[in-house]
Amino acid sequence: MKKADLLIIGGGAAGLSAAITAARDGHKVLLLERTKRLGKKLLVSGNGRCNLSNATIQSHRYHSDTPSFVDAVLAGYSTDSVREFLGSIGLEIVEGKEGQLFPLSLQAATVVELLEFAAREAGVEIVLECAVASIAHTKSFAIISNQGRFTAPRLLLATGSVAAPRLGGSDSGYGLTASLGHTLIPPRPALVQLRSSAPWLKTCAGVKISGTATLYANGETITQKQGDLLFTDYGISGLAILDLSREVSTRLADHAYCELRLDLLPAYPKEKLTALLLRRIDPNSRKPILLWLEGIFHKKLARALLDHTRLHAQTEAELTRKSVNTLVHAIKNLPLPIHDTRGFESAEVAAGGIDTREVDPITMESRIVPGLHFAGEILDVDGDRGGFNLHFAWVSGIRAGSNLVTAKDQ
Numbered sequence: 001m002k003k004a005d006l007l008i009i010g011g012g013a014a015g016l017s018a019a020i021t022a023a024r025d026g027h028k029v030l031l032l033e034r035t036k037r038l039g040k041k042l043l044v045s046g047n048g049r050c051n052l053s054n055a056t057i058q059s060h061r062y063h064s065d066t067p068s069f070v071d072a073v074l075a076g077y078s079t080d081s082v083r084e085f086l087g088s089i090g091l092e093i094v095e096g097k098e099g100q101l102f103p104l105s106l107q108a109a110t111v112v113e114l115l116e117f118a119a120r121e122a123g124v125e126i127v128l129e130c131a132v133a134s135i136a137h138t139k140s141f142a143i144i145s146n147q148g149r150f151t152a153p154r155l156l157l158a159t160g161s162v163a164a165p166r167l168g169g170s171d172s173g174y175g176l177t178a179s180l181g182h183t184l185i186p187p188r189p190a191l192v193q194l195r196s197s198a199p200w201l202k203t204c205a206g207v208k209i210s211g212t213a214t215l216y217a218n219g220e221t222i223t224q225k226q227g228d229l230l231f232t233d234y235g236i237s238g239l240a241i242l243d244l245s246r247e248v249s250t251r252l253a254d255h256a257y258c259e260l261r262l263d264l265l266p267a268y269p270k271e272k273l274t275a276l277l278l279r280r281i282d283p284n285s286r287k288p289i290l291l292w293l294e295g296i297f298h299k300k301l302a303r304a305l306l307d308h309t310r311l312h313a314q315t316e317a318e319l320t321r322k323s324v325n326t327l328v329h330a331i332k333n334l335p336l337p338i339h340d341t342r343g344f345e346s347a348e349v350a351a352g353g354i355d356t357r358e359v360d361p362i363t364m365e366s367r368i369v370p371g372l373h374f375a376g377e378i379l380d381v382d383g384d385r386g387g388f389n390l391h392f393a394w395v396s397g398i399r400a401g402s403n404l405v406t407a408k409d410q
């Protein structure tokens, strides 16, 4: 049986930042990671460039059943704290156009290598391919894994969420935590693509535009996002869609009817668009209506609009004021019923997780099991795109790592 002051389960951003912090404070830390390598999600983050944090961290960019928990965790841990921590492992940071922070190398692999070196240098013992199966807690924690037993008076669960199983995501952390008496807020996929079976989608699969998507659940307006909309054979993707997907997930879990209304030309208000279309009609032209519409839209999207509106007109000259109104309505309010998300397989993060009412936001210690700590995405906290999720992983990891010392010394 191996002993340590602190056992950490999970070698992602949260587990590694906690391990480095605690080990630098002189603690004997053992970090157990189920997969063959550390930081698998870090490696793909920001399309391999690793969007580490954001220059403007604000609590409204986070989502949780207990927003006050997020406020308290973030308080005092600004972007500068994260910069300082990452600087201490030797990483230079560069700021992107929308405030995203990246490693100057723009390579996620460099981040993972520096983290691993810093952890080992501080004395952290790392055990890879070590899957924790169960935890027993009496005075201390006893862990059973495929690589034997480990024990310590303190345990940090940094097992992440169920999102992206190909990158180590699993529900095992939830099960381990539940076995210790904690409550799970059901996880839902977030930052994920959406499924729809609208027949016109197949026609325009592969087309990307810049538009606006408004989400309605049971007829009520929920949210609106502007940005890329990418039509696909399964439904819809793009940055605007990822940004509203957690709301869709949550509403679908409540069995609400979800529909997006797409504005394909947000720069053209209804009146301006109507005037444009009317102005484009030559009453003497025999130009096919599809070609006429191709003057404005990608060919596939023009086809999809005609499939959806089923106009009687065949040529430009046959277009009436009524058919223009029908077209304008479709362009500004194209309905897209959503029946599902693409699930945890494709999700970047999970909404939901361990109920944060049961966790102290200053020490990240359980209010139910003394000596048990949490950090990162296992908790019921998810952030927007732009580095917010990794920021939370670093901050909660650093908090857990530094407050373990305080707790032990008391």
Ligand SMILES: Cc1cc2nc3c(=O)[nH]c(=O)nc-3n(C[C@H](O)[C@H](O)[C@H](O)COP(=O)(O)OP(=O)(O)OC[C@H]3O[C@@H](n4cnc5c(N)ncnc54)[C@H](O)[C@@H]3O)c2cc1C
Residues within 6 Å of the ligand: 009, 010, 011, 012, 013, 014, 015, 032, 033, 034, 035, 038, 039, 040, 041, 042, 044, 045, 046, 047, 050, 051, 052, 053, 130, 131, 132, 133, 158, 159, 160, 161, 163, 164, 167, 168, 169, 170, 172, 173, 347, 348, 349, 375, 376, 377, 378, 386, 387, 388, 389, 390, 391, 393
């Ligand atoms: C494709 C993709 C792109 C992303 N891009 C960004 C981005 O650009 N910016 C951003 O801020 N966020 C991004 N995220 C989200 C971000 O990567 C995560 O929120 C963050 O990495 C979570 O860190 P974590 O340490 O809590 O969990 P994880 O990184 O998931 O680490 C948990 C670790 O625990 C291990 N583990 C689980 N169960 C056990 C067990 N029983 N025994 C032992 N080990 C176990 C897992 O193998 C895993 O390595 C992205 C996510 C994905 C999937």
